[in-house]
Amino acid sequence: MEEKIKQIMEVFHLAENLKRELRHSWLSDGRQESVAEHTWRVSLMAMLVERHLEQDINTTKLLKMIIIHDLVEAKAGDIPAFDTLENEEAKKLKAQNEEKAITHIKELIGGEQGREWYYLWHEFEAKDTYEAKVANxxxxxxxxxxxxxxxxxxxxPIEYDMSYKLGKHTSFSPFLEAFKDAIEQEADTKIKNTSRFGPK
Structure with a gap:
């Protein structure tokens, strides 16, 4: 039991990095967002939307997938999507670093649970299952x-165009498509009503 508690504590200490790892996202008060904050709100979103989805979903699996997905960034760091969008070398390096990170996490946790987390992370990345598509x-x-x-x-500048390209992630679900439309409309209104030099 003592050894298992030690392993659990090591995972907790690793996860603390996510509170300090910053994303390329800013809060409304001007502070930069941490990975942990992003993961928390994605989890909240899952709890809010799961009952509105067109298919039954394993909510426990969905939440595990969301939390485990970002845990690799405690070792590999957060790489913004636009940094790898048209850079195959950067994309390959990111994949290699994340594979090393999830393998380390699997070994750190050990046993059946370590293997479960490893496979759930890969399931998210593959985006083949319903839970993985929703999580993504x-x-x-x-x-x-x-x-x-x-x-x-x-x-x-690239984020203006990216605001209108969410559909490739939501097209499998009418509800998530409607959710996406509302978010894109919010972005569109912001872009039209604000210039880089302040409100019009």
Whole structure:
């Protein structure tokens, strides 16, 4: 039992990095967002939307997938999507670093639970199952919501176009499509009503 508690504590200490690992997202008060904050709100979104989805979903599995997905960033760091969008070398390096991180986490936890987390992380990445598709969609939608809440002065030029490209993540679900439309409309209103030099 003492050894198991030690392993659990090591995971907790590793996860603390997510409170300090910053994303390329800013809060409405001008502070940069941590990975832990993003993960928490994606989890909240899952709890709010799961009853509105068109298919039955394993909520426990969905929440595990969301939390485990970002845990690799405690070792590999957070790489914004636009940094790898058209850079195959960067994309490959990111994948290698994340594979090393999830393997380390699997070994750190050990046993059946370590293997479960490892496979759930890969299931998310593959985006083949319903839970993985929902988890991925919510991950992308939450990021856009956060951009909408932040000052537009924090947006990079590429993020204006990316605000209208969420559909590839939500097209499998009419409810998530409607959710996406509302988020894109919010972004569209922000872009039209605000310039980089302040409100019009």
């Amino acid at each position: 969609a919510l991950d992308k939608l939450e990021a856009q919501i956060q951009h909408n809440e932040a000052s537009i002065e924090t947006w990079l």
